[in-house]
Amino acid sequence: MLADNARGFLDEAAPVRALRDLRDAGRTHDPALWRRICDMGWAGVLIPEDAGGADMGHAAAGVLAHEMGRTLACTPFLSSAVIAATILRRIGGERAKSAMAAIAAGELTHALAIDEAHKFAPEATAMTAERHGNGFRLSGKKCFVVDGGFADRLLVLARTGEEGLTLFDLPADRAGITRTAQGMIDSRDAARIAFENVEATGDDVLGQVGGAMTALKPGLEAGQAALAAEMSGLAAGAFDMTVGYLKDRKQFGQPIGSFQALQHRAAHLWCEIEVTASAILNAGRVLDTDPNEATLAVSLAKARATSTAQLAVMEGVQMHGGIGMTDEYDMGFYMKRARVGSEWLGDYGYHAEQVAALRGM
Amino acid sequence: MLADNARGFLDEAAPVRALRDLRDAGRTHDPALWRRICDMGWAGVLIPEDAGGADMGHAAAGVLAHEMGRTLACTPFLSSAVIAATILRRIGGERAKSAMAAIAAGELTHALAIDEAHKFAPEATAMTAERHGNGFRLSGKKCFVVDGGFADRLLVLARTGEEGLTLFDLPADRAGITRTAQGMIDSRDAARIAFENVEATGDDVLGQVGGAMTALKPGLEAGQAALAAEMSGLAAGAFDMTVGYLKDRKQFGQPIGSFQALQHRAAHLWCEIEVTASAILNAGRVLDTDPNEATLAVSLAKARATSTAQLAVMEGVQMHGGIGMTDEYDMGFYMKRARVGSEWLGDYGYHAEQVAALRGM
Amino acid sequence: MQDDDRLNRFRSEIRAWLEENCPAEMRDGRITDDAICWGGKNWEFSSDAQRSWLERAAARGLTVPRWPAEYGGAGLSRAEEKIFLEEMERINARPPLKSFGISMLGPAMLQFGTPEQKRHYLPQIARGEIRWCQGYSEPGAGSDLASVQTRGEDMGDHWLVNGQKIWTSYADKADWIFALIRTDREAPKHKGISFLLIDMDDPGVTTRPIRLISGASPFCETFFDNVKVPKDRIVGEANRGWDVAKYLLTHEREMISSGGTGLSGGRALGAVMAQMAGEPSAQDPVLRAAAIRCEVDALATGLTIERYKDMAEAGKGVGNASAMLKYMGTELNKRRHELIMSACGSAALEWDGPVGNRAADWLRTKANSIEGGTSEVMLTILARRVLGLPGA
């Protein structure tokens, strides 16, 4: 139901064509599309009803992310409606409630500024938030801030002396913040952000000083699960395109999909996609029922989604032959987004190690 | 030439059938076969001419090992003619010369007693050779001593206090040595050997006390390269049997080798075998021309041979279907020998790490 | 919520029942074929505990928990069965009984059998009194299961059966066999086959074990020489046996696939790695990386088996997609046992070494992707029937 509705809308409003047009226009964000999506209530999928959300849970968020992955819909859904919303919800209180209301209504977008080097490693955060008077001074550099080029607010992870990691919620235009667009291969938004003596007050801190992980961890896990769902949708989209091509395209006088070697590879890919779907569904379910014990389920989903999406796009390009390599054809968009999704919020190796640790290996 | 001659002889004298008969008779060694092989001069392939050998070098030894692998010929060629001969040659001197002459003539066989646990790890040797009077007392346990059940002499690695690892050359029947046969899956010989206060003199030491590696390292590398060659022969033997079956066997009204998926897998396997062949040839060449810098070439050969042989037997059994699972058919012998060969003298992971270290990874 | 209460109550009950009835000796976690009771006329119990565990479980219907009570089952729902299995695993209990009667003939008979047949055959299976084997494959037919040459000539009140079956699992230990027999030689390949039930003691039935590369002989060749099979020993209609066979193959695939996965199996690999390496972080990084990948895939495959079972419970036919479970489960199991062998190193290279007989288990897994339809056949089924790709 939810999936069917979402698919109907996205096929019309956000097909791959829309991403291509955005790219060709030199843009990385489509406020009109996001407005329509917020009007349907998707931005509030994880936000309580009393904050104007639909409170449908992570399984439902996964369904929406999956469908958006299928058409490569370019939206800040993960950054704002999943990661930021989950963090704010965990923080609780009136301020968080009004922030969530703004997200659900589509009035504000958020981006998570966490990476500082080429790999996801929150614990290695070097950016500092030194105590200064009653407040803090933030200095450091972030990169690969997804949706950070246009977001209204930034959730920023920084180190506060010996107290540890602290999470700040700042307006993106605060003095001392400089954003530089990154020209991403997936044509989506990302920014490099420099913080130079940025002033913050105690009110800008989310949760406790030195206690960033309390709210950040659930936010990251919600984001990882939704990203995994997006990538499983991406894999399904690339796969459908490939199977369609195998049926239509003739070579040596027959449809290439009648060649057994391609049949077996396509069938194997379908199996991988099905198995990954189970991990995605499980992650959504566990986040909804037992969120404090979700790390295994989430990392399993992200690891599987990463390897499956990569297989799907590699087989997709190879089975399409030359046409799959052309910019004119959509397969390349899938391949490039799969690569970015693989890296964002922890790559295969990161999540596989999480699984290994939790399984005592 | 050498290969053709060897193949002709082995097809007649040591087909897989011979290994099966040996196994069914409850034996692990065929002295008559080894006698014939020594008469042809193979046991002296790495032994100087003045010690009665043919001195043909490691590339030639690889050719012979490859052909023996093809028919799973059950002989102490690697233990005696390759490993022991190379060690003795490196030691040099009159005693070593007469020992080599005995090997070449087929009068004595040697086995290398090195493993103590489930993985190849010479540096972790715990067996002790304590100084005692003018000599030593050896105590400890060895396992997976290939050909150790029948060998006349044992090359034993032990730790001498702070001096380090020392290599001993002992008669297998010396007091305090107890040999227990291991019932190996490949139907070849291996023994568990206990040493209880075994007396050794300075004459029993090969090379310097604490300097085992000087002669052991070239011996191990010669053995690893020859084992890799044997495994590449094994892969080729299993592959030929499989391709033959693909051509003969009909299903759904046509030869199964006409099915494209099987064609592509068979062709891929052939490519892997060809690539491994290059690594084997290279290892033999480097051992002959630049033996002190052979580690990379040898580990590359053993790693590739291991993965290729495993792929060849797995594809072999799967493509044969049920019949490949029966003891009556020979494919199982290939599969079991591939598994033992994978572990002996260092497995894939061991040799891959050697490659990684030497390539600065 | 009421459902939850009911299930929680069920869990308490079953836990208490297990506590009282499952003998301590049967709680050793040994779930390999040689540790479990297979029943049958000639079964020799390995211990009194094994016998009483079977009798108590059968009396409570728990040898076949999902079957209706009138046929010897406990009539559990899927959710209840899941709880039962969880509670069994919690105390490391061996299954009380395992057989092809439970996993294959039973489901087929529940679907296609007459009321008389169900009443007659099913309780015998549930109590472990009759041990069944299956007669599908024939020499030379390989993956082409419908290529049945064993023929049953119609003699009025009986069929006269002649021919040979191969890969009949444990036929030398079975009391009866269910077999595909060609009863109409004129009809098209799939239309002239009947699904017959044959007593292994009938005159003209002989069987001979096949020795496998693992040294074990779980399979046999079985010969039929003028065997008379009465007309009521048929499941489904005459010449429509392929329908039954297809239904059954689906069940068989699910059974074989789940051998390869699940959390306990995953734990096995991790435990072996840890045991052999001396500590959790194994010393061979390349091997450890392969084991981690395998673990990731095993967990996801286990979840997939659960998901498909739930779909089947919800009445959503999984049909041909069971070929996916068979393919992924068996290929994974082969990978896992390769890794276990690598982790054990030379300790696993003996038939009966310091780590038991892991080599036999490893070699056994190689048959998983062959028996019950090869991986290649599964992939072709998926390509044609699920993806709709055209025939050559």
Next chain:
Amino acid sequence: MQDDDRLNRFRSEIRAWLEENCPAEMRDGRITDDAICWGGKNWEFSSDAQRSWLERAAARGLTVPRWPAEYGGAGLSRAEEKIFLEEMERINARPPLKSFGISMLGPAMLQFGTPEQKRHYLPQIARGEIRWCQGYSEPGAGSDLASVQTRGEDMGDHWLVNGQKIWTSYADKADWIFALIRTDREAPKHKGISFLLIDMDDPGVTTRPIRLISGASPFCETFFDNVKVPKDRIVGEANRGWDVAKYLLTHEREMISSGGTGLSGGRALGAVMAQMAGEPSAQDPVLRAAAIRCEVDALATGLTIERYKDMAEAGKGVGNASAMLKYMGTELNKRRHELIMSACGSAALEWDGPVGNRAADWLRTKANSIEGGTSEVMLTILARRVLGLPGA
């Protein structure tokens, strides 16, 4: 031993020559397509160094070291060429010239051309004066290269060519094209094709770049509209062009495959791993294990390319086995670039980021296993012609 002396002397000579003639700027190890000179009428040298490096190398015959001196080469043996390449790599020299004239048309012409053609065309290639492109593939034909629709009508003293080619590499920068043209429409598929040489400036020839997923446009579509091709612009006999094409495909495969391997390529992966991880032992054990496996395979594949080149030198035709080099080399290269992308993480996700444009290189490799015959076509060739497996 005399051979060794001779080769050692050659090594000293070539080392000295390189020391004197290879400009310092050309010793930066940049061997990607955009750093190397491709020659041609419209070539714009990136620097004086690039120009003089081409001129000096061409004067010494070292743009085409194996070709005979009379056609602009240096007449080196395979062993000498190997030494030349080793010495080039030792000082990280860029190749002085790269072109499809050198790698493809030249070898075909040496084999099939007339003495006049060789004298006319080959020196132009050797000096980098004329840049060639190839016209094989046509829209819709894909892997079926012999499915040529572009036709050349016999007009007595010339062919009148009409049709379209696709995947013509760098056709927009080329001066001439060698193309497969159907000159006999009645003959069987492989028998009516001619191998023609066409000046891109001839009236009726137009070309249009195809934008690829990497953003670059190394390929074009090329159109022929009533183009007149004189009868002497043919390599080999009329309607026997498929022989030339087959010969050439082998060369192309070897060229593409060696892009994927060799020691320097292997070093690239290790270096990237080390650079990104901060130290040789990368911090992601799963990624490191994959990189080690890739390194093992890359070293062995590099040795295989060398072995096959030696076999070819020794007069042992490698023939269809070149399909193996193409298949293994390109698949390996794809694997390697996936790993490089993983090692670089988000730094490689920008078109022009902190680690350069690795994404474009990565995307480019995806075409390696498609162009010049797909991996699937290579495997079929090997299965049929090398293994002798039967057709369906």
